[in-house]
Amino acid sequence: MTNPRVDAPDWRSDVFRVLKRHDVRHVAYVPDAGHAAAIDMAVADPDVTSVALTTEEEGIGYLAGAWLGGERGALLMQSSGVGNCINMLALPAAGRFPLLMVVTLRGDWAEFNPWQNPMGQATEKALNLMGVLTWRADRAEDVEALLHGAASMAFNGDCACAVLLGQRLIGEKQWVKPNE
Amino acid sequence: MNDLAHALDRRQAVARLLTGRSPDLLVVTGLGSPTYDVMAAGDDDRNFYLWGAMGGAGMVGLGLARAQSRKSVLVVTGDAELTMGLGALATIAVQKPQNLTLAVLDNGRFGETGMQASHTGLGVELDKVAAAVGFAWTDAISDMAGVDRLRERATARSGAGLAVVKIKPENPPRVLPPRDGVHLKNRFRAALGFAPG
Numbered sequence: 001m002t003n004p005r006v007d008a009p010d011w012r013s014d015v016f017r018v019l020k021r022h023d024v025r026h027v028a029y030v031p032d033a034g035h036a037a038a039i040d041m042a043v044a045d046p047d048v049t050s051v052a053l054t055t056e057e058e059g060i061g062y063l064a065g066a067w068l069g070g071e072r073g074a075l076l077m078q079s080s081g082v083g084n085c086i087n088m089l090a091l092p093a094a095g096r097f098p099l100l101m102v103v104t105l106r107g108d109w110a111e112f113n114p115w116q117n118p119m120g121q122a123t124e125k126a127l128n129l130m131g132v133l134t135w136r137a138d139r140a141e142d143v144e145a146l147l148h149g150a151a152s153m154a155f156n157g158d159c160a161c162a163v164l165l166g167q168r169l170i171g172e173k174q175w176v177k178p179n180e
Numbered sequence: 181m182n183d184l185a186h187a188l189d190r191r192q193a194v195a196r197l198l199t200g201r202s203p204d205l206l207v208v209t210g211l212g213s214p215t216y217d218v219m220a221a222g223d224d225d226r227n228f229y230l231w232g233a234m235g236g237a238g239m240v241g242l243g244l245a246r247a248q249s250r251k252s253v254l255v256v257t258g259d260a261e262l263t264m265g266l267g268a269l270a271t272i273a274v275q276k277p278q279n280l281t282l283a284v285l286d287n288g289r290f291g292e293t294g295m296q297a298s299h300t301g302l303g304v305e306l307d308k309v310a311a312a313v314g315f316a317w318t319d320a321i322s323d324m325a326g327v328d329r330l331r332e333r334a335t336a337r338s339g340a341g342l343a344v345v346k347i348k349p350e351n352p353p354r355v356l357p358p359r360d361g362v363h364l365k366n367r368f369r370a371a372l373g374f375a376p377g
Contacts (some may be wrong), residue, residue, distance in 0.1 A: 026246065049246050051275060052266030061236030061268075065208070065243025068228055068365065070374045073243070091233040091240075095361030098377065158377040 011143035012037035025074030029058035029178035033168035034104035056081030091132040099160040138166035208258025214351035220355040225371035235265030273314035310342035319343040
């Protein structure tokens with residue numbers, strides 16, 4: 001979990017801290033390496049219900065149900081999962097349910113697997129087409145503020161909101177190790 | 181599984197299922213005929229009717245059951261709606277909610293679209309799928325005694341349950357609930373004491 005840039009914020013744990021600050025009680029996810037810290041923190045938190053999904057659109061329904069029951073949640077996924085969610089995004093649109101998504105991008109920067117590129121390149125546009133507001137973080141110092149803003153607009157304004165975590169940001173962890 | 185000669189009338193079965201409903205029972209309906217069946221049994225602020233989101237009814241029920249752990253949640257949906265989100269059965273099973281029951285109205289057909297054969301009509305047994313992924317209990321019901329049993333279990337808080345209710349492949353006259361999702365959401369939340377968004 002050590003960030004290679006000592007002066008940079010630890011955006012990986014920022015994600016979960018911001019969710020907690022916004023009283024998120026449910027974290028639904030299909031795992032991605034970029035979300036590993038937030039998922040671990042959610043699983044370890046007795047006040048948070050962690051829900052592993054078989055496919056990402058399950059999380060849209062889950063969080064709508066949690067909101068009907070008076071509680072807030074967030075949905076963590078990789079960009080490929082956004083494609084799985086498209087029709088289910090009618091639910092938050094038709095009911096104006098708050099929806100907070102955190103999406104790690106693939107097929108975005110220095111991608112080694114070209115099968116990731118089509119959905120990765122279409123992710124933000126696809127979300128926008130379905131009425132989801134988007135913000136993109138490419139620098140560690142932007143993650144906290146952008147996620148805070150998205151959570152505010154989701155839970156205070158009943159909006160569907162997604163923060164996209166760029167592959168260059170995630171790459172700092174995957175490919176640069178401090179002891180190398 | 182294709183023997184529907186002795187299957188139930190869907191409206192009668194759903195009405196019986198919701199007879200004498202506990203104030204602590206929250207209901208989510210899958211799109212199409214189950215939504216109309218539950219409406220026909222009597223509208224209620226504690227019903228959340230889905231008009232879309234096919235495959236999502238069980239997960240809406242799970243989220244609600246997790247957030248409202250002191251209430252009982254009953255999802256009334258169709259066999260094809262459930263099959264579209266079959267993986268959700270595994271997600272529900274591993275969450276082990278005490279207070280969630282799925283009632284699957286199974287006519288072996290895609291009833292809204294011309295009665296084409298569905299997967300259950302071709303042999304898939306959803307109660308066995310649910311048992312295989314770890315539901316606490318399952319049932320396959322083809323008579324009113326079974327519906328009475330299901331009504332009791334739906335508020336018994338005895339773990340995640342799924343009951344297949346065999347119904348005749350018929351389309352009774354539609355009884356339409358409100359379609360405004362914001363209205364449905366706000367009145368449901370108000371019934372639980374929450375303010376609109």
